[in-house]
Amino acid sequence: MQMFETTTFTTERLRMRPLTALDAAALFEVFSDPEVMRYWSCAPWTELKQADEYIDNATQDLAAGSMLRVAIEVAASGKVVGQLALHHFDEQNRRCEIGYALGRAAWGKGYMTEAITSMLDHAFAELPLNRIEADVDPRNAASMQALARLGFVHEGLLRERWIVAGEVCDTAFYGLLKSDWDARPR
Numbered sequence: 001m002q003m004f005e006t007t008t009f010t011t012e013r014l015r016m017r018p019l020t021a022l023d024a025a026a027l028f029e030v031f032s033d034p035e036v037m038r039y040w041s042c043a044p045w046t047e048l049k050q051a052d053e054y055i056d057n058a059t060q061d062l063a064a065g066s067m068l069r070v071a072i073e074v075a076a077s078g079k080v081v082g083q084l085a086l087h088h089f090d091e092q093n094r095r096c097e098i099g100y101a102l103g104r105a106a107w108g109k110g111y112m113t114e115a116i117t118s119m120l121d122h123a124f125a126e127l128p129l130n131r132i133e134a135d136v137d138p139r140n141a142a143s144m145q146a147l148a149r150l151g152f153v154h155e156g157l158l159r160e161r162w163i164v165a166g167e168v169c170d171t172a173f174y175g176l177l178k179s180d181w182d183a184r185p186r
């Protein structure tokens with residue numbers, strides 16, 4: 001069990017903070033978009049109550065210390081444009097996974113790179129982590145580009161790891177070590 005002392009991060013343009021019930025409509029907008037969900041591990045949401053359940057689970061997991069999921073809010077407008085999470089913490093091996101999504105209108109602005117950089121600075125400095133992993137569909141070029149920009153290393157291909165709405169998908173597996181992050185040019 002991992003307790004999170006810091007759950008709010010700010011950058012030049014963004015504020016990351018725990019999800020609240022008021023974020024349901026904004027999250028639904030993101031997760032009901034088939035283009036956003038094209039390479040996600042489940043089908044697009046069809047009902048607002050899926051957003052409510054997602055937020056309830058995130059709130060419980062945050063309190064239990066098993067997942068750090070935050071809303072990504074544009075500081076200037078207060079609009080929630082996506083979410084970012086560290087999850088599947090493995091205490092013995094000091095690793096976890098990262099997951100993220102932005103609404104389509106927020107793509108191509110560097111928001112995710114900015115949000116993940118802030119979270120990784122925090123994660124490697126304050127949490128007992130040695131390694132962070134990402135599981136990406138190899139057709140998801142935008143996500144792989146974002147990971148490469150952050151210094152994640154493409155470590156291999158896991159074949160037919162997912163079956164989403166009947167579609168069999170591979171995983172491009174990425175890893176980032178604390179030593180990679182610390183050595184990264186700023």
Ligand SMILES: CC(C)(COP(=O)(O)OP(=O)(O)OC[C@H]1O[C@@H](n2cnc3c(N)ncnc32)[C@H](O)[C@@H]1OP(=O)(O)O)[C@@H](O)C(=O)NCCC(=O)NCCS
Nearest residue numbers: 036100101102107108109110111112113136142143145146
């Ligand atoms: C994955 C995802 C978050 C990437 O979004 P993105 O907008 O491409 O990524 P970033 O926020 O880091 O933006 C980077 C782009 O913004 C551009 N950009 C514009 N202004 C910028 C700025 N001030 N700083 C940095 N980059 C900037 C960059 O040039 C870059 O474009 P490029 O990749 O064509 O070179 C997005 O495609 C998404 O949410 N997809 C759906 C959900 C998903 O697949 N999640 C991942 C599952 S593994």
